[in-house]
Amino acid sequence: MSGRVFTLPDLGEGLTEAQIVRWLVAVGDEVAVDAPVAEVETAKAVVEVPSPFAGTIVERHGAEGATLAVGAPLITVEDGAARTYREEERAGSGNVLVGYGTTAAPARSRRRRGPARHPGDARGGAERPAVKSPIVRKLARSHGVDLAALTGTGPGGLIVRRDVEAAIAAATGTATGTAASTATSTATSTATSTATTAAPAPGRDRDARTGLPVRARVPLTGVRRAAADALARSRREVPDATTWVDVDATALLEFRAALDDRRPRPGILGVVARFVVAGLAAFPPLNSRLDPDGAGVTELDGVNLGIAAQTDRGLLVPVVRDAHRLGMRALDAELRRLTTAARDGSATPAELTGGSFTLNNYGVLGVDGSAAIVNHPEVAILGMGRILPRPWVVGGEVVPRHITQLSLVFDHRVCDGGTAAGFLRFVADAIEDPLSALAEL
Structure with a gap:
């Protein structure tokens, strides 16, 4: 069996690089010709990149968040029998890359692996939730929200931004309530609790000019x-x-x-x-x-x-x-x-x-x-x-x-x-x- 390397294609409009927003395949997945393998963000849009080869994914060249130049290796596909899954399939949809691949709807022939069953559990693998917007998926990832646990309020049960924001708000409220309960049960003084809350987390970065704790570092990309x-x-x-x-x-x-x-x-x-x-x-x-x-x-x-x-x-x-x-x-x-x-x-x-x-x-x-x-x-x-x-x-x-x-x-x-x-x-x-x-x- 021979491995074929698919490089990041010319994205048009003079664009020379793209950032990997999300992998749509894992090592071991089988893909068909024109099946999307990754969502990438250029300086203009988020698009799906389809594979020109059919076979088994044996290597992904770059982690999510990495920036690749046009012509750099994206995936390696091996012909022949499918390999064993190494991670659960990640599903999603975005923009079909203009001017690349066929005009027909891409065929998704990747195998699906159901969740591991416990003894006595007769349920099969559940379908992944429907999420149209890559922005919604990115928001969920950045806040650790499990999309599979959400019920979509959009058309046809589609998970939309407000569903993820509600989950984030709920998680924040739960964390706050837990902290308050713990503070009460430990019988610490109000002054001590206040001081502990105000103190920055150990090892937290501080801004060199102002001395204030760094809340977040947001890279300028795409x-x-x-x-x-x-x-x-x-x-x-x-x-x-x-x-x-x-x-x-x-x-x-x-x-x-x-x-x-x-x-x-x-x-x-x-x-x-x-x-x-x-x-x-x-x-x-x-x-x-x-x-x-x-x-x-x-x-x-x-x-x-x-x-x-x-x-x-x-x-x-x-x-x-x-x-x-x-x-x-x-x-x-x-x-x-x-x-x-x-x-x-x-x-x-x-x-x-x-x-x-x-x-x-x-x-x-x-x-x-x-x-x-x-x-x-x-x-x-x-x-x-x-x-x-x-x-x-x-x-x-x-x-x-x-x-x-x-x-x-x-x-x-x-x-x-x-x-x-x-x-x-x-x-x-x-x-x-x-x-x-x-x-x-």
Whole structure:
């Protein structure tokens, strides 16, 4: 029998490495062609890597948490009869790796080993719990939560994030109760108990500068490291400037409410996104690229609109490609699909790259304004805050209106304040009078 080494494949989009999030096979498992063997996290997404070989896993090259370069050995597969299991199968699903393997659903032919039986126990092996999100599995692992012991509250019994968080909270409460009971039974003084509780655990690290105990060390990997690198580069290279305006969004809310409810109404962000795309056509310097040598600017014909999305894995920017070709409803539907995919970990690397301009709805975070960092190598980013009722002067009288704030951060090398203000005013005017704006689109 010969062992064949499968190396980490090219993950596309210029990605050169990936971190092993979770092994989906153990040494001794039998796998079929295209069966997933590992979940890996790149700088863009969590994906499953399928095996191109059928046979028995004889070696896994790297532990969970290890980072491998593209082309480095991932697994070794041996043809022939299956070997004895050395550990229980780990099940799970994530994103199918785009552009690799077949288009059919992967066949999972790994054997299942039931739990060891005690004398008189007539039960067979139980199925592993259904968990869709790799983020949920990672959260459970990091807190020592046994997924097999949970009852899912999601659709079809799916274990979701709130189930794991509830288990973590329950475990914390149990630990606290046990500690209190022990303290009572030992008849130690209140002062002694307090001192013991306040003292750091023996051998616990302390921060060298402050002297405080170290609560946790969180490595920057995958998406978070990529975001940190991009943000730092933007701050180093882009001489940015910010301009903002308060906008009366009352007519926008009324316009949306008046839309035919026999079809899904576009969300506020979807409507604003359509105005942004139109504004970029009128002010093309904000939808451009600075040439690498700094000698010129390349203005783009068309818009790939990025939407900043806060996720459990960090800040991601899914991209609506060719947004200029979509009507308001279609654009809204694509925004919803992509932001959902980004948050549940199913967005592909291709869906998280290639933007030409970014829209950031930081109002969903409960804030009114922000001076964002330009999403390098783009040259501008537009932010939108909360829409709140405020006193506003209309026709010489103070009346309640729904107000929001727009802020535009732009690369001052690419355009001057006049162009930036013109674009910002274009979007603001469209929000304040959406019917007139749509008549011009």
